Amino acid sequence: MTAATLPLPLQQSSAFARALTAFGAQVSCDDPVILNRHFGPLGRIGFTSRGPLNTDHMRDLRSDGLRVFNAEHDRPQIYKAAGFRQIITPAHMAQWDLSPSAKDRRTAMHPKWRNQLRKAEACNLRIREVAWDGAPHPLFTHADALAQRRRYKPLPTALLAIFASIAPNCALIFEAYDKGLLIAAILVLRHGPTATYQTAWTSAQGRICHAHNLLLSHSANRLATLGHKTFDLGLVETDHAAPLARFKLRTGAHVRKLGGTWIAFLGL
CATH class of the missing domain: 3.40.630.30 (Gcn5-related N-acetyltransferase (GNAT))
Incomplete structure (x- = not known):
């Protein structure tokens, strides 16, 4: 493997997304990598870890099913504007x-x-x-x-x-x-x-x-x-x-x- 151009965390890498899919998880492999579960009347609940990396489309991600995420970047105003609320303070x-x-x-x-x-x-x-x-x-x-x-x-x-x-x-x-x-x-x-x-x-x-x-x-x-x-x-x-x-x-x-x-x- 040669080092690629984008510094992605492991959880957002394409290889990890492929591994999750092979492991049996329902994964959306775009930006970000999203794990999906269906919970009855709540519908599809999407979760992403160490993402999203591109925060310009937070509202689109939310309307497309992203409900929970552990953020890679500390950008609270962007997340709040997209309708998300913080439940756990940032880790390091x-x-x-x-x-x-x-x-x-x-x-x-x-x-x-x-x-x-x-x-x-x-x-x-x-x-x-x-x-x-x-x-x-x-x-x-x-x-x-x-x-x-x-x-x-x-x-x-x-x-x-x-x-x-x-x-x-x-x-x-x-x-x-x-x-x-x-x-x-x-x-x-x-x-x-x-x-x-x-x-x-x-x-x-x-x-x-x-x-x-x-x-x-x-x-x-x-x-x-x-x-x-x-x-x-x-x-x-x-x-x-x-x-x-x-x-x-x-x-x-x-x-x-x-x-x-x-x-x-x-x-x-």
């Missing part, structure tokens, strides 16, 4: 700029994060890159078990596997081995000039070796060589997941405000 995400050189990115890291990276490098771990095709992989066994214990719902592994199968070389797994034993792994999804940090797992030994730091730094360098300009590290939640938020931001990533969740119903 970590966005890592990959345009500087690897040396400059390393310099921009928080000193503690960079020190952990040095310790990981001193462990002489073996890093392996896998172009995932959707086949079973230990990463998802561990990650799904962790999600169950912590009671959160990530994207279904089956959906990610479909994405990997229909978009060759766009789902990369980076593995860390210590003395032949897999101790950490991450999944990165590629879409245009952006890539998304999707799934991660680290064992107890991986935490001791700071393998996660090494994998994230290595994957950022690799993505930059593939032509990607930004690395979407996902949401930062300082209230409920402060350690993970610190880990993401100490890479040198910047916080970017999204637009909140909005809702509208015809006749109201």
Whole structure:
């Protein structure tokens, strides 16, 4: 894959829309990508995540069935004018700029994060890159078990596997081995000039070796060589997941405000 021209979030990429359709969802694949459900007398309820990107046609989208969206951009006046009302305040995400050189990115890291990276490098771990095709992989066994214990719902592994199968070389797994034993792994999804940090797992030994730091730094360098300009590290939640938020931001990533969740119903 060569980096495309438009910096789309994963949820608005054409490959993700195709994966959703193959997964069995009813999807409108225009701008934006809309998931559709029918709820009796309410009719078709359209939902979009990390969109709409083009806000010039909000009224048209609403009349065409868009009822709920998590906004990519913070443009409340435009959404209100189109008849939407905000129900959840904006979240924030970590966005890592990959345009500087690897040396400059390393310099921009928080000193503690960079020190952990040095310790990981001193462990002489073996890093392996896998172009995932959707086949079973230990990463998802561990990650799904962790999600169950912590009671959160990530994207279904089956959906990610479909994405990997229909978009060759766009789902990369980076593995860390210590003395032949897999101790950490991450999944990165590629879409245009952006890539998304999707799934991660680290064992107890991986935490001791700071393998996660090494994998994230290595994957950022690799993505930059593939032509990607930004690395979407996902949401930062300082209230409920402060350690993970610190880990993401100490890479040198910047916080970017999204637009909140909005809702509208015809006749109201």
